Amino acid sequence: MKFTDFQLKDFLQQALKEINFYQPTEVQERLIPVVLAGKDLVGESKTGSGKTHTFLLPIFQQLEDRDYTQVVITAPSRELAEQIYQACKQLASHAPFSVRLANYVGGTDKARQIERLAKNQPHLVIGTPGRIYDLVDSGDLDIHKTRTFVVDEADMTLDMGFLETVDRIASRLPKEVQILVFSATIPQKLQPFLKKYLQQPVMEQIATKTVISDTIDNWLVSTKGRDRNALIYQMSQMMQPYLAMIFVNTKDRAEELYLYLQQQGLKVARIHGDVPARERKRTMNQIKNLDYSFVVATDLAARGIDIEGVSHVINDAIPQDLSFFIHRVGRTGRNGLDGTAITLYSPQDDSAIRDLEKMGIRFLPKEIKDGEFVETYDRDRRAQREKKREKLDTEMIGLVKKKKKKIKPGYKKKIQWAVNEKRRKTKRAERRAQGRAERKAKRQTF
Incomplete structure (x- = not known):
């Protein structure tokens, strides 16, 4: 199947051609017709499956040169909102009329946004739930005629405590609004919201054929009591990455590792919740311009943010929420390209690793020998031998x-x-x- 089969308008075909999109992903092939038909939708699909264009293409297909806000899209993080905004800008640049876009996120100039809203309303709004609701609640953003409401990364929205705010936004929308909910998973706590607002929604789950892409080498490396900072630096010298993302579990750990690697002379950036919004936006632009070879990040960056060209992922530690492991590793090996994911572990991580293996994730044990990664024995080998003796x-x-x-x-x-x-x-x-x-x-x- 090709994008031309959807009978999209000429300007959308031109926009897709510009970014070399010719063949839809599975989620796009199955769900774009549903969105074009005007039905409410709950789409469950893994990260990196093409959800963004799944809803943006039908939205732009139906967008009109009318003076009111026709679409509202919420995202749980500023970075994800910015990514969707940039995708909208690319599509809008080919539109036959001037599409007014707005990106409303926390940490930006609210007074200036209100001033612009007084002059005219945007056709399409993207943003984080808190800032969008503030503008709606103050009466500056008018969404009473909105035709489409998108909740992107709904499970992350729930996890971060934003679902109540999304509920408040939804309560201000017209009854006939089309609601599209996209998520990597659909947790039980999301069900009350879905039942409250969605009218006979199409429920589509795009099965994950492999838990992580088969283009990713998934390695497990024991720290063996070594200092993790020094070990990560050693690996950085061996890998020579195009771009490596190093995931940590806390903001404090992100700062510690970032400063250490910076002191070693590496071109390194960091992304976490305590970095001011303006600095985070500037950093993201610099990362996309390849000003850095390494990015230290918390799980804020593991979900939804699409940083192109990630050749390596390093897990400084296994995430407490094991589902984030898949999102972390999924930053590399995208679009059919090869990638390498390296997870550091110590003996106390055995239980978490077994749980990941039960989820279908397969690891290849590695160790560093003479400055190279070499295969090593399975971490369970000694334990299994002991069990055989006792059996x-x-x-x-x-x-x-x-x-x-x-x-x-x-x-x-x-x-x-x-x-x-x-x-x-x-x-x-x-x-x-x-x-x-x-x-x-x-x-x-x-």
Whole structure:
């Protein structure tokens, strides 16, 4: 299928051609017709699947040169709002009329925004829930005629505590508004909002064929008690990345690692919630201009932000919310390109790693030897060997106990033979089970 099959207007075809979009992703192929039909929609799809253009193309297809706000799009972070805004600007640059766009996020000049709203209302509004609602509540932004309302990254909106504000925005919209909810997951706590506002929505879940892209090498590296700062710096010298994102769990850790790497002479940026909005915007632009080779970030940057050309991802630590692991790793290996994800771990992370493996994530254990990444044994190997030594069933224990007793020589030989035969059978059974497991793993891989 091609984008031309959607019968989009000529200016949209030109805009898509400019950014080399010719073939829709699976989520676009399935959901664009639903949005064009004017139906409410709940679209569940993994990060990086093309959700943004899934709703923007139908929105611009139906946008009119009328003097009122026709579309409102909420995003849970300033960076995601900026990304959607830039995508809108690219599409609007080809439109047959002047499309008025507005990006309303916290930390920007509210008085100036109100001043502009007094002159005219934007056709399309993007922004964070708090700032959009402030402008609606003050009466400066008029959304009573809005035709389409988009809630992007709904699960992240919920996690960050913005769903109540989104609810307030929705309550000011006309009853006939089309509501589109897009998310990587649809948690149970989101259901009351969906039932309250959506009218017989189309529920579409785009199944994830692989948990992480098969173009990503997913490595696991033990810290072995080493200083993580020094280890990450060592890896940075070995990788020579086009652009590497280093994910940390806290803002304090982001600052610590950022300052350390900066002191080592690396071109490094950082993104986290305590960085002022203006500085974050400037940093994002510099990252896109490839002014930096390394970006230290909290999970704020793992969701929704599309930074092109990420060749490597390093997890300084496993995230507390394991779903963020997928979003972190998904920053690389995009659009069919190769990528490498490296996760540092210590013994206390074993439980989290097992949980990730249960989610279908496969790791390749690596270690650094003579300045190179080399394959190493599986971290479970020693534990499995210990378990095998201990694995004596009740029958074997009984036979061994009997052998220790003072008994007649002929009977002793019989018991020795029984013990040896039992061991042989156990080993054969283990080999067969291992063979079955390997064959099953091979089938799942292909």
